[in-house]
Amino acid sequence: MPGRVVPILDDDRVAALTTALAVRAAGGVPLIGDDRWNGDYWAGLRATVAAADPAPGMAWATFSSGSTGTPRVIVRTDESWSASYPGVERLLDLTADDVVYLPSPLVSSVTMFSVVHARTVGASVLLPRTHTVSDSDLEHATVLHGTPYALRSVLERIEAGTAHRLRVALVGGARLDAGLRSRSEAAGIRLIAYYGAAELSFVAVDPDGRGLRPFDGVETRVDEGLLWVRSPYFAAGYLGTASGPFRRDPEGWGTVGDLVGGDPADPLRFRGRRDGAILTAAATVIPEDVEAALQRLDGIEDVVVFGLPNPRAGALVAAVIETGPGGRPPSARELRRRAGALLSGTHLPRRWFWTERLPRTATGKPARDRIRHDAIEGTVSRVV
Template identity: 25%
Template sequence: MNEHTIDTIIRDRARITPDRIAIAERGRTWTYAELDERSDQLARGLVAGERVSTLTGNSGEHVALMFACAKTGAILNPISWRLAAPEIAYQLDDAEPSIFVIEEEHRALGEAALELALVQPSLEIGESGEGAGPAPSDADPLFLIYTSGTTGKPKGALLTHANCFWTNLSFDLATGIRPDDVVLQVLPQFHCGGWNVQSILAWWKGAKLVLERGFDPARALELIEQEGVTTMMGVPANYLFMSQEPGFADADLRSLRLAVVGGAPMPEALLETWAERDVHIVQGYGLTEAAPNVLCLAPEDARRRAGYAGKPYPYVSCDLSSEGELLVRGPNVFSGYWRNGDATAAAFRDGWLLTGDIAERDSDGNYRILGRLKDMIVSGGENVYPAEVEAVLHDHPAVADAAVVGVPDERWGEVCAAFVVAESSVSEEQLREHCRERLARFKVPKSFTFVDELPRNSMGKIQKSELNVPA
């Protein structure tokens, strides 16, 4: 019996609350009945198992297509419009979609990718009017989402209906969304978080989702007041840029009862900035292969455990390997990489998903993410976690943003190099002294490079490989 398929969410909502607003986007709103009807129309042109690739910004139409895939057993492959044409062509050739939906705004990029790709999918979804076929099962894939590819070529993570069901249920049990919530969604829909962090859960609960094409910090602050936004999710960069807006101090944030952060550790200084506006940000941690929710800090612990990602969500288990790597197990963990058995096997050890992230666990079972296993710096035989040094730098009042990487050193093997975005005048020596007072000597950066901004990927994560390390 299949009880955990995502198509039931929109069918039930269209039956129970048909006239309630499901999506508010610039220029229009979608009721639950309208979203269900449109997804039915699109479903008539899809078949089970086929891949439907998309190159589109956030939109209600994209949501309708996702539910159409859910109703038919098709697999949605949302591709980032921030990629270059050769990168998109690689994903198309790897996924082999039968349909490639290109939004007009990204037409030139999509056509350039198709010129490079071997596959030539249809650019339209037909509406044959035929039945959709057998209902999807819990184990059927719903999303094919490619990882960022920080090492080697990107790999396509397959997320099943059951993965999405359980990750949304666990999220609801930990932080919750109410039927009367107004959810601000700024995360891109080409990322797992754009679906399984608040969005699908909002539609499950019958809430209203304010869907933005992208993230604009000034507009986000305006929408919180205008729409009465009660909850949102973002990465640290989203909250940083909002706090740097001239209107942040006077913005009306009274409606915002729950703000969730994930994607990277949140600097404690930034948490304090938001707490001063009576908004307590709830830390979380996840990765695409876990659909993505893994750790969450209870709202009542937001300040007491500042800097921690929290405890495993309900139905999720975590542990630490002998190397300190965070391990994850649960029904949210993905079924594997698309057509890549070797990579799938390498992602697991004794049934545990290997996250590649180094963490520590306190006596109460709360986890703190220290950094990527591959980013760990070994200086004179001592382990240095960049996140720890970055947190100290963020505590300096002149520092708006910071990143720390390891660089070769003849004496110590590796030393820390810091890249700093300053919002007021500060010298290298002042920052070095600030670190000396708070860190062991081997953790203090040997060099400080001032930059206008740090390179980030589509989810706001700092791309340390793109930093120009001083010789």
């Protein structure tokens, strides 16, 4: 039935993609899940999708990539993606000779966008055989589109001596540390960072390390720290009766609740989601502000900051740091000393935890709910 969303799950990625393209060719709306999901969980998602009315005029559906809660189904027209193709092609110098490497799973809107885009250009698509980057993939890929986590995995292999053909990487995420850019350049890879959201698509781009600025065709405005966007790239919304952070006003402006600002010279410096702030004593702490500072410390590859419940303060600022395989963190006293040179007292973590690798969502984002739960339940190591 035209407009009917069709859930697809297959541990063979090529088979899943082939099915999705066939569904689309027949007028349906393909929705690929993550083959790592629990069977009962997937059955529940399928039931929710089956109960929803068809989505006339829609071409593609993806799950939200947020790090909390049950994923919502986001539906969109074909034009909401294709309108951005010229801008992406200019950034990447993309041609039919390229091989686009997509290390994020097909459940990610990042991957499905690039699959559809590459087909229109005539470029080849390279999907990993497993859920990890492989040396053999890097022998063929010329373009990478993925997350900072995926790029870090690629760079680790290149720095270990793996030969590669990558010339450019398009990396999503509002937070990209300068170290990744310098490492990419040392490997001969031009790095283009961007910020987007599954609901908004491309919003801002940083092709040279000088900061994010609006992507082609995008207007931005900031109201009391809240970023509003207007562009032709918006998704239509959520399937069925699901609600989420995406909202629009009558003038065509939309937001997903991102907070920006704090520096007049860098107005699109992201400070996290409005609903993610930590209220501790008399202060309001944006986790991303603290995370950006802590990522500058030696020995910390990534970090998640959250509010640890506390009866007196309401919440304590806490951090779970990722050290990488075989790494161990400094003492809590040393971490406080180093962080104290970068953060005010209200923003300094009062509790520290660590792990070699943070658990992540299917799209490579830190799984914030699980990380916070593990810290509260004591199943992640405490730094003393």
